[in-house]
Amino acid sequence: MKFDRRSETSRPVVGFFLDGKPSQGLAGDTLMTAILTQDGYLRRNEFDGGKRAGFCLMGACQDCVVSVEGRGRLPACTTYLEPGMRIVRP
Amino acid sequence: MTVAIVGSGPAGTRAAEVLVRAGLRPVVIDEAPDNGGRIYQRQPPGFQRAGKQLYGFEAGKAAALHACFDDLRERIDYRPRTLVWNIRPDGLNTYGDGRYGEVAFDQVILCTGAMDRVVPLPGWTLPGVTTLGGAQIALKGQGCAIGKRVVFVGSGPLIYLVAWQYARAGVAVTVLDTSGFTAKARQLAGLLRGGGTFMKGLHYIAWLRLHGVRIFEGATPVAIEGGEEVAGISFRDASGRARRLLCDAVGMGWGLKPETQLADLAGVPFDYDAGQQLWLPRRDAAGRSPVAHVFLAGDGARIAGADVAELAGTRAALAVLETLGIPTEASVLARLDAAIARHAAFRRALDNAFPYPAALAAAVPDETILCRCEAITAGELRRAARETAMPPAPEVNRAKAFTRIGMGRCQGRVCGPAGAEILAAALGCTVADVGRLRGQPPVKPVPILAERAVA
Numbered sequence A: 001m002k003f004d005r006r007s008e009t010s011r012p013v014v015g016f017f018l019d020g021k022p023s024q025g026l027a028g029d030t031l032m033t034a035i036l037t038q039d040g041y042l043r044r045n046e047f048d049g050g051k052r053a054g055f056c057l058m059g060a061c062q063d064c065v066v067s068v069e070g071r072g073r074l075p076a077c078t079t080y081l082e083p084g085m086r087i088v089r090p
Numbered sequence B: 001m002t003v004a005i006v007g008s009g010p011a012g013t014r015a016a017e018v019l020v021r022a023g024l025r026p027v028v029i030d031e032a033p034d035n036g037g038r039i040y041q042r043q044p045p046g047f048q049r050a051g052k053q054l055y056g057f058e059a060g061k062a063a064a065l066h067a068c069f070d071d072l073r074e075r076i077d078y079r080p081r082t083l084v085w086n087i088r089p090d091g092l093n094t095y096g097d098g099r100y101g102e103v104a105f106d107q108v109i110l111c112t113g114a115m116d117r118v119v120p121l122p123g124w125t126l127p128g129v130t131t132l133g134g135a136q137i138a139l140k141g142q143g144c145a146i147g148k149r150v151v152f153v154g155s156g157p158l159i160y161l162v163a164w165q166y167a168r169a170g171v172a173v174t175v176l177d178t179s180g181f182t183a184k185a186r187q188l189a190g191l192l193r194g195g196g197t198f199m200k201g202l203h204y205i206a207w208l209r210l211h212g213v214r215i216f217e218g219a220t221p222v223a224i225e226g227g228e229e230v231a232g233i234s235f236r237d238a239s240g241r242a243r244r245l246l247c248d249a250v251g252m253g254w255g256l257k258p259e260t261q262l263a264d265l266a267g268v269p270f271d272y273d274a275g276q277q278l279w280l281p282r283r284d285a286a287g288r289s290p291v292a293h294v295f296l297a298g299d300g301a302r303i304a305g306a307d308v309a310e311l312a313g314t315r316a317a318l319a320v321l322e323t324l325g326i327p328t329e330a331s332v333l334a335r336l337d338a339a340i341a342r343h344a345a346f347r348r349a350l351d352n353a354f355p356y357p358a359a360l361a362a363a364v365p366d367e368t369i370l371c372r373c374e375a376i377t378a379g380e381l382r383r384a385a386r387e388t389a390m391p392p393a394p395e396v397n398r399a400k401a402f403t404r405i406g407m408g409r410c411q412g413r414v415c416g417p418a419g420a421e422i423l424a425a426a427l428g429c430t431v432a433d434v435g436r437l438r439g440q441p442p443v444k445p446v447p448i449l450a451e452r453a454v455a
Helices: A031-036 B010-021 B051-075 B132-142 B157-168 B181-186 B188-192 B196-210 B261-265 B306-323 B330-353 B358-362 B378-386 B396-403 B416-427
Strands: A013-018 A021-026 A065-068 A072-075 A086-088 B003-006 B027-029 B077-079 B083-088 B091-096 B099-104 B107-110 B114-116 B129-131 B149-155 B172-177 B214-217 B220-225 B232-236 B242-246 B249-254 B256-258 B270-273 B278-281 B294-296 B369-371
Touching: A013 A031, A021 A031, A031 A065, A031 A086, B003 B010, B010 B051, B010 B107, B010 B306, B051 B157, B051 B306, B083 B261, B107 B306, B114 B132, B114 B249, B129 B132, B132 B149, B132 B157, B132 B249, B149 B157, B149 B232, B157 B172, B157 B196, B157 B249, B181 B188, B181 B330, B188 B330, B196 B214, B256 B278, B294 B306, B306 B330, B358 B416, B369 B378, B369 B416, B378 B396, B378 B416, B396 B416
Parallel strands: A013 A086, B003 B027, B003 B107, B027 B077, B107 B294, B129 B249, B149 B172, B149 B249, B172 B214
Antiparallel strands: A013 A021, A065 A072, A065 A086, B083 B091, B091 B099, B114 B256, B220 B232, B232 B242, B270 B278
């Protein structure tokens, strides 16, 4: 599973780091979009270790929380990507 | 005199409009980075799509609401990206942009909106599964589909709208509608009262059929399949035949449920609504709750859709003005009240045409995860109801204490409705009998911050 960009693909490229690896998203991407367009999960559940990739996309279910260096834990679905962000998948 | 409005969707925007016109400067707080709510979610700066492409038939309404908000913006104290995580009799506790805050208020209008109501299925935690609303937000807010071959499962008006939006975006879609044709046909008279809304629904369905999209009415989902991500979905069709579809994503949802946590913390009493199969905060037709300073409007109080939310936001703000002794026009109030009442008949028919599949929820297999947050299974909840070593859990809050179902990060938002059905079935009582999960602050996770930097 990957998010599939259907439109709005001519936006400027934004560089960031995903688990230490240089990656690229587009300006206006949420962290969720930036991650799921290249790799199919956002976090591992603390209890069963299973891969998770969010669920509600509106900040309610908390199943998309990722760590951003200097910013702490943030919901990937409602946080916008910023240049140079260092995102770590829990 | 401070009036606080929580939420800047259709209800919150219209409430703010009324207060500003009366010369007040309300505080408008929204957790989201932008206004419009989820229904009229605005796309980020730099996106180019036209309103028609984003909102379809509702483009005019979305544009009007956005224009209304933009016009108010300098005349309200607007605080986006701010979570209200607790409410006290005289103030709100907030968190946003890395800081805690407090907002004192004399009156508060809660326009907290809604989220999808779901039924857990085996495999529903796999990457690739989202809510119907989530699938729509991905497309509307980000121009992304949740996959290349998407199956939508559930019922309610949203499933056909989302399927239509995805199909028009060029995504291969299939619809598994768990409500049968007869349940809908039986509500025809009531649905026709919806007029344009009902016709739009028929349009989506007709368009999907015309474009070869497969729709299985009366389907029963069995499991979402896949190892580490979605690979397919198995289900029984209306004739009971076992079927399987290959897909890389699934959108699921059975209508919406209101976000009532703040109303709960404010002390508003709740009643079980058999029509919506939900516990709803008590309020009168104008949106006054029994708690003197608390008003409720929009889908956060009762699911009625965006059109009603706009009316209810206006009405609740007028009720606030009445409370403050600011004159309002009786004819305006009467017109609003009549319009809100007209919509109610259509909503009742919709609730009946697309009921929450209580039997499906009650029958979630024992080994299926019920609580996504902490990976707790339906079987563990059933054991808590039947446990002989300790007194069985007679209602949802005791069951929560025994099993942690509803105690995770989402605070029972996701598992709540299905958990109540499972517990009621295990205890042999009604879902109203097992009660309602009590809210706790913070209503969403907030970090524990150090008071000052440690040298």
